[in-house]
Amino acid sequence: MITIPAHLREGLIAHAQREAPRECCGILAGLDSAVDTVYLCRNVAPAPDREYLVDARDQREAFQSIVDIGRDLLGFYHSHPAASPALSLSDRAHAYYHDVAIVIVSLATDPPEITIHELAPA
Numbered sequence: 001m002i003t004i005p006a007h008l009r010e011g012l013i014a015h016a017q018r019e020a021p022r023e024c025c026g027i028l029a030g031l032d033s034a035v036d037t038v039y040l041c042r043n044v045a046p047a048p049d050r051e052y053l054v055d056a057r058d059q060r061e062a063f064q065s066i067v068d069i070g071r072d073l074l075g076f077y078h079s080h081p082a083a084s085p086a087l088s089l090s091d092r093a094h095a096y097y098h099d100v101a102i103v104i105v106s107l108a109t110d111p112p113e114i115t116i117h118e119l120a121p122a
């Protein structure tokens with residue numbers, strides 16, 4: 001299971017709150033399952049209030065940076081502005097990377113809730 005330190009969790013929540021009612025999204029990197037780097041990405045989904053699609057250029061740049069700074073890709077995150085932090089059907093359908101975590105920031109509760117989902121290998 002990956003770990004996300006408190007100050008980065010606060011950053012994820014802040015990103016989610018800025019983008020609401022749209023879902024925010026981004027990429028998490030670090031070493032030994034400990035997240036230390038967050039890449040904020042653009043959500044280019046057709047219906048960004050209920051799904052997310054990481055901008056291809058943002059993802060490419062993040063992946064290159066992860067290599068450049070010697071980190072590992074640890075996960076993707078996105079927000080659920082009004083829903084629980086459970087994986088939606090769309091989230092499962094779009095989980096192309098089965099060896100990394102899917103982190104969801106839910107703004108449906110006060111305080112916001114962050115959950116880490118790790119899918120079984122495909």
Ligand SMILES: [Zn+2]
Nearest residue numbers: 078080088091
């Ligand atoms: Zn979702």
